[in-house]
Amino acid sequence: MPQQRFPKVEVLSVAPHFISFILSETDTSMANAIRRIMIAEVPTLAIDLVEYHENSSVLNDEYIAHRLGLIPIRFTPEGSMRRVPGGDCHQAFLPHRECVCYDRCPRCSVEFELDVNFDRVNQTRPEQERDLPLTVTSTDLKSNNPLVAPAHFLNEEEQDESHDEGISIVKLGPGQHLKLKAFARMGISKEHAKWCPVAVATYRFWPIITINAEACGMLTMEQKQELVDACPDRILELDEATGNLVPAENAYEMATFTEDLKTTQEAMKKRPEDEDFVSVVQSTDRFVFSVESTGAMDAEDILLSSLRVLKDRLNYLASEVENGLK
Template sequence: MSNQRLPTVKIRESKPFQCKFELRGTDASVANALRRVMIAEVPTIAIDLVEIEVNSSVLHDEFIAHRLGLIPLTSDRAMTMRSPRDCDACDGDGACDYCSVEIFLRAANRTGDRHILDVTSRDLISPDPSVQPVDFSPELDNQQEDKGITIVKLRPGQELRLRAIARKGTGKDHAKWSPAATVTFVQEPEIHINEEMMEKLSLEEKKELAKSCPTRTFGVDEDTGRFLVVDPEAYNYDDGVLKKCEDWDLPGLIEIRPKLDSFIFTVETTGAIKPHQLVLNALDILKQKLDDLRLPQRADTTTVLGVRS
């Protein structure tokens, strides 16, 4: 097909909780669809049901249950895990090993002094090694230790015992299942400088023009006096430098246009899924959605042709 596109994805930077990648050879509709799938349709595992056995803390049961649900759990096997509503092993009750994981919490402050006990996500006990509270140690300095996400503080004599059930879900069901903290994309800018017009400006005018862009996209070489594009991807379409050209009555000195088929994504996750795996899972889900949209249309076409013949 003459209008067929072959999008490409290239990972630029990968960190424990953040990654950057390029998406080229497609348009904004596909880029936005990929972004929305990463936020709302990639499944993760989160605490969904909580049974409180003992709670003598200052927080109500519902408050603690809400906090537990928002604690990110490692969800590497969420894509292959059964959904509670589709599980035939437990008839949708969500209480079997195929679609749920039991997590326990046993904490009590037995000290006799005024010591306050912090109950954190590190106190959650999961028998499944693949479903554990997220460890944020890679984001901390070597001298720091991840103490976990605080759930409640217990005074001497207070106790908290509970049983929780973690299930598979997506961000469409509840925000606690969303693996993405932030997903943004920008169109890569295409910057053209009229060198003939630029040579007519003085060194001070070039510096002033470069400073008019708050993101430091432009700069001036002190030795040669040449106006340079230092970091084109830092440009955020604020139009500050273009307005400066208009104020000086120099239209066409700098032209900036977005590339309609090139996007730069920044993905930050909650830790439930690694950033690069989130991108790959989202691509698989988007591909499946497109296949589901395409295959029924083929069947309808075949039926119509059969009737006409």
């Protein structure tokens, strides 16, 4: 294989719900492929079928079903599966359409039950809360699989700070009752956005900031300051001590490659053909990724899972090519 490259990943920060890393020594197509897979092809669980037994709430059946579908469902692999690269649910479940069962089975779906009766709950509520509308949340969904539960939107550190008690589904008033069975299935976001594991999955090009010291020497302090102010993303700083323009420490996080800097410089130059004072160009082989999870998977797992999907697909392609050549 000519020009084989060995992409590198350098993790900048990692938290359960967020990961930021640098992907380098590869090109845009690879970066974009990973982004696209993370958004659209990482398999997750989401509620796909709802059976209503009673719904006397103010929202209609489809509306509640739609809301249920959008609740991130978290699968926590146990034991040996825990640290399998690409720890998504694809090994634990079968896609619904590929399952041999008649309707549904624990291999392809997870059953949730929800039964909230305002009048019943009301009796057990403290005096000051009594008769106030009751919010049915994702915590009311009871799963039949101990490994699967509605995701808590917040990570553990933030949990104490807020009084978030799950994702609201509907509010109930006196006499209202919601009883349903919901079935979560595995799927990918290509089919429906509810299977999307990421809130944001994006990358940006690494900015190469070159400061032409010689040209900058000709500038007054005011002009330098003007250049600093021209960037809404604040990638430049003025060194107090030396009076030199320097790139900001975390410029790679902030650089947006806007045209503002360019237009300001054009105005400052004596001749249009003069060299740029500062240039910000995109690196072609270094990408800063940031991925934020919806809560359905850990951000790290999303990345690993996406690489797994990519690998599977390449393997599939390779085998098809081989078959085709035969």
